[in-house]
Amino acid sequence: MANSLHGEIIMTWGALITDIYGNPWTTPDATPMSLVQKIVLNPASSGSYVLPVNSSAPFLVACQATANNVIFWINKSGANYTLSYCVAASAASPGTVTIYIFGYVIPQPLPKWGIAIWNAVGQCIITNETKVMTPPVGFGTVGSPTDIGYLIDKTVAGKFAVIPRVMGIAAGVIHDGGATRPWTSPIDTLCYYNGATSRISAGQRLAADGSIQNLSYSNSRDLIYAIDVSRY
Known part of the structure; x- marks a missing residue:
């Protein structure tokens, strides 16, 4: 049990542990997420993977x-979650794709010591x-007209992995052979790691076919x- 008084955490029992950012969590009532599996793929082109x-x-x-x-x-389809990946709006090779899955592992396997x-x-x-999950870091500036949502484009030192989410939608009208039809594409998150730095940004999932207006x-x-x- 833990109580907070004037910015301090008072423990009555259990253990108090803080991460590298100073965020505390207490046991035995709080269980951290930890690395469950690391998956490395080397696809020749865009594709998907059932998690x-x-x-x-x-x-x-x-x-x-x-x-x-x-x-x-x-x-998500039924009980299955599928991760898809592609080079934004193209069929180019994505290189090596690394997937990190974090969750609650209870009970944890006991070490020899x-x-x-x-x-x-x-x-x-x-x-x-236990490989406890590092707290997610938010990139962008809340309230900014140019550094938020799909406009975010950051290159930072170190090895990062992005949490997939939709950051916006592109929409238009395609004129093809005299016919018109609506067209949309989600704008998704991306993370490019070159061995020293990570680019964290967003990209358009689909390329528009035909003449879009x-x-x-x-x-x-x-x-x-x-x-x-x-660390993983």
Whole structure:
């Protein structure tokens, strides 16, 4: 149990642990998300991957690619979640795609030696070998007209993976052979890691076929969230 008084956390029992950002969490009543699986793909072109996750339990997915402008999005069909990826509005190679899946691993496997912490019902929730998820970092500036939503474009030092989400919509009208039809494309998040820095931005999922007119964009005006994955 923990109580806060004048900015301090007072423990009556359990353990108090803070992350590298100073964010505290307490045990045994709080269980951190940790790395469940790291998946490395080397596709020749755009594609998809059925995520090995339990849809009845909370999870978080973060992605990166070694080619620029690779966007990621997730679809759900029944109990299955599928991660799709492509170089924005093209069929180019995405290079190496790395997927990080975080979730609650209860009970945690016990190490041969070290530290283990159990919750109040006797489940091991963290050990010295647990790869606790680094807190997501938000990129962009709330209230900015140029640094928010699909307009965000940041290059930062280190190894990051982006959390897939839709940052906006592109829409227009296609004129093809005298016929007109509406056209839309989501704008999704991307993360390009070149071995030293990570580019975190957004890109248009689909290319418009035919002659498109009245092209407009709708901005989600959200931050893009990414995770420092250098320790995984």
